Amino acid sequence: MAEYRVPEFTSEQRLNAALQMLMPFPGRQWGRVSELAARYGVSRTLLYEIRDRALEALVTALLPRDAGRPAQNTTLTVDKAFVDRTIAILPLLTGSVRNIRLGLQLLLGVTRSVGYISETLTAAGAQAAAYNLALRVPLPILGEADEIFQGRQPCLTVVDGRSFLVLNLTPAASRDGTTWGVTYLELVERGMQFQDLACDGSTGLRAGLREAELAIPLRPDLFHLLRNAQRLSRRLESAAYKAIETAARARQADLEARGLLHRHGRPLKISVPWPQAQLQEAQAIARYDNWNWLLREIRLALEPLTPTHHLAAAAETQATLETALALLRELDHPDITAFAADLQNKLPELLAPLEWLEQQLTPVLNGLDADTQAFILWAWQHRQELHLNLDADLPEALRPVMHTVAEILELFHRSSSLAESLHSWLRPYLQIHRGMPKWLLPLLQLCWNYHQFERGKRAGSSPVERAGVQGAPSLAEVLGQLFGSRGAAQSA
Numbered sequence: 001m002a003e004y005r006v007p008e009f010t011s012e013q014r015l016n017a018a019l020q021m022l023m024p025f026p027g028r029q030w031g032r033v034s035e036l037a038a039r040y041g042v043s044r045t046l047l048y049e050i051r052d053r054a055l056e057a058l059v060t061a062l063l064p065r066d067a068g069r070p071a072q073n074t075t076l077t078v079d080k081a082f083v084d085r086t087i088a089i090l091p092l093l094t095g096s097v098r099n100i101r102l103g104l105q106l107l108l109g110v111t112r113s114v115g116y117i118s119e120t121l122t123a124a125g126a127q128a129a130a131y132n133l134a135l136r137v138p139l140p141i142l143g144e145a146d147e148i149f150q151g152r153q154p155c156l157t158v159v160d161g162r163s164f165l166v167l168n169l170t171p172a173a174s175r176d177g178t179t180w181g182v183t184y185l186e187l188v189e190r191g192m193q194f195q196d197l198a199c200d201g202s203t204g205l206r207a208g209l210r211e212a213e214l215a216i217p218l219r220p221d222l223f224h225l226l227r228n229a230q231r232l233s234r235r236l237e238s239a240a241y242k243a244i245e246t247a248a249r250a251r252q253a254d255l256e257a258r259g260l261l262h263r264h265g266r267p268l269k270i271s272v273p274w275p276q277a278q279l280q281e282a283q284a285i286a287r288y289d290n291w292n293w294l295l296r297e298i299r300l301a302l303e304p305l306t307p308t309h310h311l312a313a314a315a316e317t318q319a320t321l322e323t324a325l326a327l328l329r330e331l332d333h334p335d336i337t338a339f340a341a342d343l344q345n346k347l348p349e350l351l352a353p354l355e356w357l358e359q360q361l362t363p364v365l366n367g368l369d370a371d372t373q374a375f376i377l378w379a380w381q382h383r384q385e386l387h388l389n390l391d392a393d394l395p396e397a398l399r400p401v402m403h404t405v406a407e408i409l410e411l412f413h414r415s416s417s418l419a420e421s422l423h424s425w426l427r428p429y430l431q432i433h434r435g436m437p438k439w440l441l442p443l444l445q446l447c448w449n450y451h452q453f454e455r456g457k458r459a460g461s462s463p464v465e466r467a468g469v470q471g472a473p474s475l476a477e478v479l480g481q482l483f484g485s486r487g488a489a490q491s492a
Contacts, residue, residue, distance in 0.1 A: 009040050017047055018054035076108070094432050097121070125439025127482045128446040133190065135449070137165065139468035140195035142411065143216070145205050146419035147175050150430045155441065156183050157426075159419045162410065163466035164458065166422065167192060169445040171436045180208025188214065196353075198416045200224045217356075220349035222302065223417040225342070229295055232335055236288045243277075243284035246270075250277035287331055294324050298343070302350060304357050304412055309378040311365065314355040321347060353414045360408045364401060372398070376405055384457050422448075450475040 017036050037044050076082075089106050093099045097117050104110045104117075142161035147154045154175040158168035167187055172179050188194070198219040199205040209216060254274035256262070272280065301320040306312055321343070328340040343350075365373045376398065379388060383406075388394075390402050429444060430436065449463045450473065464472040473481070 009042055013040055014050055015054075018050050021047060021051040022054060095429065096432050121437070121439040121443075124483065125437070125442045128439075129442035131478065131482060132442055132445050132449070135464070135469070136191050137167075137193075137467045137469065139163075140193050140411070141167065142413040143167075143194050143197040144416040144419040145180070145197060145199045146416050146423065147202065147205075148423045148426060148430070150433075150436050153436060155426075155430075155436065156180065157419055157422060158183070158187065159416075159422055160463075160467060161198065161413050161415070161418055163463045163468075164418055164422075164453075165463040165467045166445045166448050169426075169441045171441065175202070175204045177204050177207025177211045180204050181211035184208055184212045184214055184216075195411055196413055198414060200416060217352065218349065219353055219414045220346045221414075221416045222350070223415040223420060225346065226299070228342075229298075229339060232339060233288075233292060233295065235335065236284075236291055236333075240281075240284040240288040243281040246272065247274075247277040247281035250274040287333060287336075290327075290331060291336060294327055298324050302354075304354060304409070305377050305381060309374040309381065310370070311358060311361055311373070311377065312354055314351050314358050317354055318347070318351055321350075350414070353412060357408070357412050361405065364404050364408070368401070376402055380406055380409055446478065447475065450478050 017040065020032060020036065033044050033047055036047055086107055089103065093103045097114055100117050100121075101112060101114060104112055137160070139162065144159045144161050146157050146159075148157060149155070150171075153171055153173075155171050156168060156175065156179070157166070159166055168183055170183070172183075184197075194214075194216045196217040196219050197209065198221055200221040201224070206218065209218060250270045250272060251274050253270045270277070298321065300307065301312075301317050301324070304312055325340050325344055328336050328343075331337075365376070368376070379386070379394070379402070382388070386393075390399060390406065394402055425448070426444065429440065433440065452462050452474070453459050458466060462472060462474070
């Protein structure tokens with residue numbers, strides 16, 4: 001181009017010429033272009049080209065831009081020092097907005113305002129919520145419904161008992177039947193097919209099914225029932241030890257009073273005389289022992305498989321439980337009587353899953369002898385510790401039956417224990433914040449559903465994978481889809 005043939009035409013001279021030529025008439029005199037061409041020894045064509053380029057640059061520079069800070073494109077080197085620094089800092093961050101701000105400063109050397117962080121989290125929460133709502137689960141849902149509170153505000157949770165997938169995690173103004181009914185209907189409208197629904201004694205959880213007019217079998221919450229029984233066991237044990245201590249003091253006081261025991265200090269103070277204390281001690285110990293024996297029998301009766309690895313018969317279970325109930329009432333203790341009444345009320349619901357299992361498995365096992373039936377059920381019970389492969393480790397003739405039995409037993413469901421486990425994970429996050437920010441629960445649900453379990457029988461898989469979603473992305477891939485790739489250069 002022409003400018004390369006006039007190297008003496010400096011940048012400063014070009015800028016001066018462009019400014020003079022951009023000056024509109026009448027501020028610019030006629031003949032100024034010719035004057036500039038002669039002064040600098042360049043052509044008029046070059047001067048007009050410089051003017052046009054200067055005008056284009058000014059227009060570009062003065063165009064309106066997006067609000068906020070300009071994008072920062074930096075390269076982050078992830079070396080050992082950075083990793084060690086991150087490990088040391090992360091435990092100090094609680095997850096609050098202000099702690100996120102501190103984390104950005106300490107880890108990345110980036111400063112952002114509280115407002116900017118809040119806006120970013122709000123947008124991320126909206127994206128996560130949309131992603132959660134778009135999830136479709138092909139397998140039947142073993143529903144577990146429960147509530148967790150942040151202060152006085154309830155959060156309604158629904159978990160799949162098969163996969164540990166969080167289906168619903170939303171704050172609500174109420175936890176009545178109408179609110180729960182709307183929640184159930186929304187899940188059904190999203191394509192969730194419920195095999196059943198387990199919940200505790202909360203009236204809203206149960207009323208919701210009635211108000212929604214959904215024909216979903218309601219399962220009793222065996223987890224809460226047995227947890228209450230365990231708490232009662234501890235109280236009865238404590239009462240027995242207290243009675244033993246009281247009896248020991250009464251015995252010592254009786255021996256002192258009769259001159260058979262000499263002890264320095266003041267006479268022992270006792271609440272009841274020795275004969276009565278001895279009787280109360282024996283009663284408390286017997287009550288605790290009898291309670292423990294009956295509770296063990298109740299637990300065994302409620303198992304779907306017997307100790308001899310046979311299918312439990314619902315009629316025999318009912319007979320065992322009714323006998324246990326009668327014996328519980330004979331213990332004549334208000335707390336035990338209250339437990340027996342609760343068990344009596346829940347008896348039809350407790351028997352329903354066993355009846356369903358018996359109806360499903362009996363036709364499958366009928367053609368097999370008793371020993372073969374016991375072997376198949378034993379193998380299923382111990383499949384985890386045996387690392388059993390149904391397609392390789394069993395005789396070929398038994399594989400179809402074993403697959404069918406396994407599929408049916410996987411659908412046996414009568415507890416909301418997974419919902420309780422989810423709450424234990426959620427509670428620390430909720431306690432950090434004064435309320436429930438709109439972005440918090442969608443992000444937590446997204447993280448939980450796509451994270452990979454590290455331990456236990458679910459190790460190596462995520463909830464979405466266990467729920468039957470084919471080609472489910474990893475958590476890192478989901479975050480990449482929603483918020484862009486990490487874009488950070490890594491080095492060892």
